[in-house]
Amino acid sequence: MTTTTISVEGMTCGGCANSVRAELSHIPGVHDVDIDLSHGTVTIASDAPIVAADLRSAIEEAGYQLAS
16 A cells, blocks of 8 residues: 645635545546645545556646645
8 A cells, every 4th residue: 555645725614524535536546535734735645656646647637735
């Protein structure tokens, strides 16, 4: 199992977290998505490393951006 933690801008509530979680869960191999709203981070557990472009695309599809 591989974990990846990313920072996401603009997540402030449970609805935000649910939108991000739903989009990331569509990426093949993702088993769990843990969101920490207070720190603006998302930790993804997957079978293998996830392609950065797939992460960015899923976050943008949910209406957010990766933090710089």
